[in-house]
Amino acid sequence: MKAVLIIADGLGGRPSDLDGKTCLEAAHTPNLDELARRGALGLLDPIGPGIRPGSDTAHLSLLGYDPYRSYTGRGVFECLGMEMDVKPGDVCFRANFATVEETPEGLLLIDRRAGRIESGQSDLAAALSAIELSNGVKVEFKASTQHRGALLLRGEGLSRHVSETDPHKTGTLVPEARALVDDPGAARTAAAMNEFIRKSYEILKDHPVNRARIEAGKPPANVVLLRGASDLPHLKPIAEQYGVRGAVVAGAALYRGVAVAGGMTRIDAPGATGGVDTDLVSKARTALKALESFDYVFIHVKGTDNKGHDRDAEGKKSFIERIDAELIGTLMGGLDWKEAHLAFTGDHTTPIDYGDHSAEPVPILYAGPNVRTDAATEFGERAAGRGGLGRWSGRALPILLNYNNWAPKFGS
Numbered sequence: 056m057k058a059v060l061i062i063a064d065g066l067g068g069r070p071s072d073l074d075g076k077t078c079l080e081a082a083h084t085p086n087l088d089e090l091a092r093r094g095a096l097g098l099l100d101p102i103g104p105g106i107r108p109g110s111d112t113a114h115l116s117l118l119g120y121d122p123y124r125s126y127t128g129r130g131v132f133e134c135l136g137m138e139m140d141v142k143p144g145d146v147c148f149r150a151n152f153a154t155v156e157e158t159p160e161g162l163l164l165i166d167r168r169a170g171r172i173e174s175g176q177s178d179l180a181a182a183l184s185a186i187e188l189s190n191g192v193k194v195e196f197k198a199s200t201q202h203r204g205a206l207l208l209r210g211e212g213l214s215r216h217v218s219e220t221d222p223h224k225t226g227t228l229v230p231e232a233r234a235l236v237d238d239p240g241a242a243r244t245a246a247a248m249n250e251f252i253r254k255s256y257e258i259l260k261d262h263p264v265n266r267a268r269i270e271a272g273k274p275p276a277n278v279v280l281l282r283g284a285s286d287l288p289h290l291k292p293i294a295e296q297y298g299v300r301g302a303v304v305a306g307a308a309l310y311r312g313v314a315v316a317g318g319m320t321r322i323d324a325p326g327a328t329g330g331v332d333t334d335l336v337s338k339a340r341t342a343l344k345a346l347e348s349f350d351y352v353f354i355h356v357k358g359t360d361n362k363g364h365d366r367d368a369e370g371k372k373s374f375i376e377r378i379d380a381e382l383i384g385t386l387m388g389g390l391d392w393k394e395a396h397l398a399f400t401g402d403h404t405t406p407i408d409y410g411d412h413s414a415e416p417v418p419i420l421y422a423g424p425n426v427r428t429d430a431a432t433e434f435g436e437r438a439a440g441r442g443g444l445g446r447w448s449g450r451a452l453p454i455l456l457n458y459n460n461w462a463p464k465f466g467s
């Protein structure tokens with residue numbers, strides 16, 4: 056048997072999105088409605104009722120992990136999603152290229168995203184990876200999309216209990232990292248971060264990529280801001296729990312990272328961007344191809360959440376319509392429905408009027424031969440509230456794998 060889990064980031068909405076309907080309810084989704092008729096619906100609290108999820112903690116929970124026990128921070132997932140070889144004891148960060156101005160008081164933040172830099176980042180990353188720190192701590196830096204990147208520090212006795220160096224506000228000084236606990240490892244890590252940031256500025260300010268940016272009137276990417284300090288979480292691999300092998304198809308590094316941390320194999324779809332311009336047909340075809348050699352595939356799409364943060368209701372609705380036509384449509388045609396189960400859900404609600412994640416549960420649907428069908432005829436938040444599966448927290452993947460008879464028995 057085969058299984059497919061699809062998570063549309065920030066899928067859920069509120070009636071205030073579009074004249075009394077959520078973006079999902081307002082969207083024309085004939086394929087999801089057809090799957091709703093063939094399957095069953097429920098409401099899913101990604102972490103728990105009333106808990107506003109981050110995308111990282113929500114994904115841990117949906118894959119079957121307890122985020123309260125396993126979550127160490129976001130940086131490690133960014134590093135894993137960038138194919139960095141994270142080892143126990145390493146400390147990982149989510150990084151931003153930013154623009155600063157040198158002042159007598161320190162580095163003054165001008166642009167947190169260096170004008171959303173679009174080219175030259177890998178040259179800058181290579182220069183940063185060559186930085187040598189005085190206390191023997193090793194540095195690895197990788198650029199991701201636009202201004203985003205990931206930093207890994209490796210050395211004896213490092214600690215993730217350090218403050219971030221992103222002031223989140225332009226016109227303020229970039230703060231020094233400091234230890235958050237009274238521990239020599241945390242002090243050593245903060246010292247390494249501060250030396251890295253000083254050296255990153257020295258190297259980046261005169262880098263040819265930045266000289267060209269300044270000449271073109273663009274803000275230079277002349278410093279790196281660090282946040283999300285974390286180390287490798289203890290996650291029992293999904294393959295060890297269920298005896299089946301999974302692959303992840305995701306354009307954004309964070310989601311690949313969470314899946315890789317759970318033991319899935321990364322497979323890249325041509326044209327997958329982690330944004331609304333992504334190639335959804337390509338992602339579906341890549342997943343179908345992966346199912347020839349893997350037991351299940353997890354597909355992540357990000358555009359729904361981006362449009363929620365942008366407070367763009369029409370944009371979110373039309374991206375959901377593209378998911379239905381291009382991703383779900385291609386999968387429906389390519390799966391052998393006698394021996395496949397599919398789950399479709401979100402990792403949280405991102406209402407248009409709020410522009411951020413909120414705690415309402417998300418709709419979820421399961422379809423396939425072993426699903427007890429309910430009376431649902433369409434897919435949406437309120438239809439899911441009337442669904443036959445009821446309401447529960449997390450564990451979207453374990454429930455899917457159980458339909459394929461892969462769940463281990465608890466007790467004898």
Ligand code: ZN
Nearest residue numbers: 064065110402
């Ligand atoms: Zn999310």
Ligand code: ZN
Nearest residue numbers: 065360364412
């Ligand atoms: Zn979000």
